[in-house]
Amino acid sequence: MANVLRNSAKFGFSGVLSQLSIHSRHGRECVSPCFSLQQRNNSTSPKIKVDLDSSTGVAVLRMQSPPVNSLSLDFLTEFCINLEKLEMDRSCRGLIITSTLSKVFSAGLDIMEMYGKSPERCGEFWKAVQEMWLKLYGSNMATIAAINGSSPAGGCLMSIGCDYRIMVDNPRYSIGLNETQLGIVAPFWFKDTLVNTVGNRAAELSLELGLLYSAPDALKIGLVDQLVPEDQVLSTAQDTMSKWLAIPDHARQIDQCVYIIYNTSPLPLDHARQMDQCVISVCIYYI
Numbered sequence: 254m255a256n257v258l259r260n261s262a263k264f265g266f267s268g269v270l271s272q273l274s275i276h277s278r279h280g281r282e283c284v285s286p287c288f289s290l291q292q293r294n295n296s297t298s299p300k301i302k303v304d305l306d307s308s309t310g311v312a313v314l315r316m317q318s319p320p321v322n323s324l325s326l327d328f329l330t331e332f333c334i335n336l337e338k339l340e341m342d343r344s345c346r347g348l349i350i351t352s353t354l355s356k357v358f359s360a361g362l363d364i365m366e367m368y369g370k371s372p373e374r375c376g377e378f379w380k381a382v383q384e385m386w387l388k389l390y391g392s393n394m395a396t397i398a399a400i401n402g403s404s405p406a407g408g409c410l411m412s413i414g415c416d417y418r419i420m421v422d423n424p425r426y427s428i429g430l431n432e433t434q435l436g437i438v439a440p441f442w443f444k445d446t447l448v449n450t451v452g453n454r455a456a457e458l459s460l461e462l463g464l465l466y467s468a469p470d471a472l473k474i475g476l477v478d479q480l481v482p483e484d485q486v487l488s489t490a491q492d493t494m495s496k497w498l499a500i501p502d503h504a505r506q507i508d509q510c511v512y513i514i515y516n517t518s519p520l521p522l523d524h525a526r527q528m529d530q531c532v533i534s535v536c537i538y539y540i
């Protein structure tokens with residue numbers, strides 16, 4: 254029975270993802286042992302450092318792109334490559350995302366990517382933003398954001414793409430989808446992810462007013478799950494992860510799969526993705 258469940262989790266989950274055209278089909282089940290071994294190496298790329306502890310199965314991904322971990326095309330590409338490697342590594346079951354910078358988790362999309370670029374480049378950039386969310390939200394790993402600084406806009410999206418959020422208890426750090434304050438509008442799938450996290454009314458207020466919440470206020474509306482002192486954010490994330498990993502992967506994944514089917518935005522559907530890309534590319538081009 255356990256095997257049946259486990260297999261239905263593997264194939265059911267990836268089957269659903271493939272139906273939804275999520276491009277990050279992970280297929281842990283077909284990774285060769287040799288490839289898996291190679292992936293156990295920790296990796297450092299210029300903007301991202303990954304440490305995988307193969308005894309716990311938990312990887313810590315540190316964003317290290319000063320000054321503010323802005324999500325440029327290069328950053329997003331590195332991020333997705335690292336996520337894909339971990340996803341393919343059978344020994345990795347949990348992922349913690351954090352920042353090496355003081356005061357900032359991520360400033361969101363790199364504003365320089367949205368200014369004076371060709372339509373082709375804008376399209377490429379937006380595709381990378383979509384990929385980041387699809388890979389994170391559709392991940393087979395348990396994912397925790399250890400938010401050790403401010404996390405506006407795209408930084409907030411990255412956080413709510415994770416299964417659980419722990420934020421440093423500092424009222425000077427803020428988080429939220431503040432796009433309207435910048436005179437732009439959060440795409441529909443940002444909105445859907447926020448609604449899934451904080452509920453309809455809070456999301457509506459939050460998006461229309463472009464609210465940035467201090468850490469304590471973010472906890473009040475459920476935008477983050479827990480606040481901790483600065484020096485405990487990573488250890489708390491590790492402790493919390495061990496609770497998540499105490500749940501059999503197949504059960505958690507089936508549950509997530511059901512959640513995705515009933516609550517996810519239509520972005521994973523190819524036509525919705527293309528439409529979104531078109532609209533945003535044109536918007537960026539005319540900024």
Ligand SMILES: CC/C=C\CC/C=C/CC(=O)SCCNC(=O)CCNC(=O)[C@H](O)C(C)(C)COP(=O)(O)OP(=O)(O)OC[C@H]1O[C@@H](n2cnc3c(N)ncnc32)[C@H](O)[C@@H]1OP(=O)(O)O
Binds near residue numbers: 364435
């Ligand atoms: C048309 C498009 C339609 C739809 C797209 C909708 C989607 C949008 C999602 C987004 O993510 S848009 C980006 C929104 N991001 C923000 O609003 C964040 C703005 N930044 C901040 O609030 C702050 O910088 C901070 C709280 C993250 C950090 O504050 P602090 O530590 O005081 O640093 P500074 O403000 O002094 O910034 C240092 C340095 O970094 C540059 N920078 C800041 N944010 C970005 C960014 N998003 N992209 C690129 N660069 C950024 C800033 O200009 C400073 O550069 P200097 O050269 O002046 O040092």
